[in-house]
Amino acid sequence: MESVLPVTNAKAERRSKSKTVHNTSKSSLLMGFLSCLAWLYVAGRLWQDAQNRTLLAGLLKKNSGQRPKVLTMEDKLSVLGCKGLERRIADAEMELTLAKSQGFLKNQLQQSGASSGKTLLAVIGVYTGFGGRLRRNIIRGSWMSRADVLKNLEERGIILRFVIGRSPNRGDSLDRGIAEESRANEDILILDHHEEAQEEMPKKVKFFFSAAVQMWDADFYIKVDDNVDLNFDGLTELLKSHRDKESAYIGCMKSGDVVVEEGKTWYEPEWWKFGDQKSYFRHAAGSIFVLSKNLAQYVHINSASLKAYAHDDVSVGSWMMGVNTTYIDDSRLCCSYSGQDKFCTLA
Structure with missing residues (x-):
């Protein structure tokens, strides 16, 4: 028994070693095979990239004398196939501008004056703000002392509306309050695309003229501050006397020095554009000024590009x-x- 056991253990050990060597050989062969495949793949990619670089270099060399080294926007549009489309868009924009300037925008008018075929004398926009309800009520009690005053004014060819934009926080209590007041009085023009904020005020005039031109067909369009005391008889007489002038810009004309010091009243951030003398060009004071129909239409058509x-x-x-x-x-x-x-009074 003792002589048999060592012999049996020796045989088992030899079998184990033979199996281990066999498995190691298989793993080595598999790893070698996979390495060869990886090498062939990398070599193939490098050869393909080299061929592509050679082909591109040949094409660039061939075309170097025919095209500029730096592509312009025209070249890029041509490559993308957009050049023809760009020209068609530009032509369409020019045709649309021409159509508007020739009066075709009248088809969009929605007011009583347009529907009746009668041209109004004037559209008056009274600038107001969210905190101006008391002032609006004072005006309603003076200019609009009778319940039918708006109707009477429209019969005389004058549309009168308070002009206000939207709150910076759309849909808040300020917007809701103005909407409710507008429904109750029917005398407010709400500019949906204008934000009623101090820094946005210079743009308000563009939105007003654009909205007024599209809503009412009138000979004149007037911007008025809410602290101006208007005399409608005097205003009507003034406008009728200039009705024959197609490009009338009416107001209290003034000029003056440009305020260049930040923090001061009437500061102009772009003061450097007004020349070495820093003087404003001739313009109508902002309390009240009048534009004839074609000038108001010009502002409407070009509002996107007009500098404020x-x-x-x-x-x-x-x-x-x-x-x-x-x-x-x-x-x-x-x-x-x-x-x-x-204090402003039209005598």
Whole structure:
């Protein structure tokens, strides 16, 4: 028994070693095979990349004398196949602008004056704000002392509306309050695309003229501050006397120094654009000014590209410089100041 056991253990050990060597050989062969495949794959990719680089280098060399080294926007559009589409879009925009300038936008008018075929004398926009309800009520009690005053004014060819934008927080209590007041009085024009904020005020005039031109067909469009005391008989007489002028820009014409010091009243952030003398060009004071129909349409059609400065009256004055405008300076549209209060009366 003792002599048999060592022999049996030796045989088992030999079998185990033989099996281990056999398995190791299989693993080595498999690893070698996989390494060969990986090498062939990498070599193939490198050869393909080299072929591609050679082909591209040949093409670049061949075309180097025919195309600029730096592609322009025109070249990029041509490569992308957009050049023809770009021209068609530009042509369509020009045709649309021409159609609007020739009066085709009248088809979009929705007001009573357009539906009846009668052209109104004037559309008056009274600037107001969210905190101006008391002022609006005072005006309603003076300008609009009778319940049918708006109807009477419209019969005389005058549309009167308070003009206000939207709250910076759309749909809040300020917006809801204005909407409710508008439903109750029917005398408010809400500018949906304008945010009623101090820094946005110069843009408000563009939104007002654009909205008014699209809603009412009138000979004149007027911007008025809510602290101006209007005399409708005098205003009607003034407008009728200039009805034959197609490009009338009417107001209390003024100029003056540009305020360049930040923090001061009437500061103009872009003061450097007004030349070495820092003086404003001739323009109508912002308390009340009038544009004839074609000038208001010009503002509407080009509103997206018209530059707005820090003040709306200066902004409108800059737009009028670029067209054939008839400036009409009327002292009855001038205002006087007392401290922080402003008193304007059309005599």
